[in-house]
Structure formats: C-alpha cells, structure tokens
Amino acid sequence: MESQIIIDFVAKYFYWAFLGWIFMTLIQRRHGSKGVKKRMAVLYQAILIFLIMVYATILKMNDLTDVYLIVAAIIAVLILFFGRKFILPYSTRCRVCGKRMSFERIFYYDDPLCSEHDEEEIEMNEEVKKKIKEIREEENNSDKE
Numbered sequence: 001m002e003s004q005i006i007i008d009f010v011a012k013y014f015y016w017a018f019l020g021w022i023f024m025t026l027i028q029r030r031h032g033s034k035g036v037k038k039r040m041a042v043l044y045q046a047i048l049i050f051l052i053m054v055y056a057t058i059l060k061m062n063d064l065t066d067v068y069l070i071v072a073a074i075i076a077v078l079i080l081f082f083g084r085k086f087i088l089p090y091s092t093r094c095r096v097c098g099k100r101m102s103f104e105r106i107f108y109y110d111d112p113l114c115s116e117h118d119e120e121e122i123e124m125n126e127e128v129k130k131k132i133k134e135i136r137e138e139e140n141n142s143d144k145e
C-alpha cells in the first residue's frame with residue numbers, strides 16, 4: 001500500500017460523482033413534497049462524497065499513501081451505519097402489502113407505499129381525472145354552441 005493509486009482515483013472521480021449526486025437532487029425536485037426526505041438523503045450522500053474527495057486531495061498534496069484512506073473508509077462506513085435512517089432511507093417493499101416497489105417509488109417517494117396503497121397519490125390522481133373530465137365537458141358544450 002505504498003502507492004497513491006486509490007488516492008488519485010478518489011480525488012479525480014469523486015468530484016464527478018459529487019456533481020452527479022447534486023444533479024440527482026435537481027431531478028428529484030419534481031417530486032416536490034412527496035420526496036423531501038429522499039432528496040435530503042441524496043444531499044447527505046453528496047456531502048459525504050465531497051468530504052472524502054477533499055480528504056483524498058489533502059492526502060495527495062501531502063504525498064501520503066493509500067493507507068491513510070482506510071481511516072476515511074472506516075469513518076464513512078460508521079457515518080453510513082449510524083446515520084442510515086437519514087442517509088440511506090430506502091426500503092424496497094411496500095409497508096402495507098410487502099410487494100416490491102418500482103425504482104421510482106424507492107428512490108423518489110418518502111413513504112414506502114406502492115401505487116395501490118399510496119392514498120395521497122390515489123386522491124391526487126382522482127382529482128386530476130375529475131379536472132380533465134370537467135375540461136372535456138366544457139369543451140363539448142362550447143362545441144355545441
């Protein structure tokens with residue numbers, strides 16, 4: 001472990017990973033209030049990636065070897081373990097029926113519910129359907145006149 005191969009890798013590619021993670025939080029914004037916790041989680045992950053990158057860069061500047069990265073790896077694992085509720089709040093199955101959820105549901109929605117058991121979502125969809133129906137009816141009426 002007298003090399004700097006991993007340090008170089010981390011210093012270089014974790015920067016791009018960090019940018020990618022930040023970009024993900026922007027994509028998640030379209031899920032609005034249904035995915036606040038999931039968005040915060042990705043932000044925490046981004047901060048962790050950023051800190052590891054900064055640490056690797058400091059090691060590189062001081063000509064230290066890969067061995068020192070083990071410290072960062074251990075701390076990162078500890079942070080992930082104790083902060084898993086906030087940093088990794090993902091469950092793959094629906095809380096009500098236990099069915100496997102879609103990728104979108106796992107990563108974008110705070111509540112671990114499938115589309116059949118997400119009452120809020122069902123209500124929202126009904127409203128949208130009602131609105132569409134209303135607009136169509138109005139259109140039909142104005143056509144007749």
Ligand SMILES: [Zn+2]
Nearest residue numbers: 094097114117
């Ligand atoms: Zn369900």
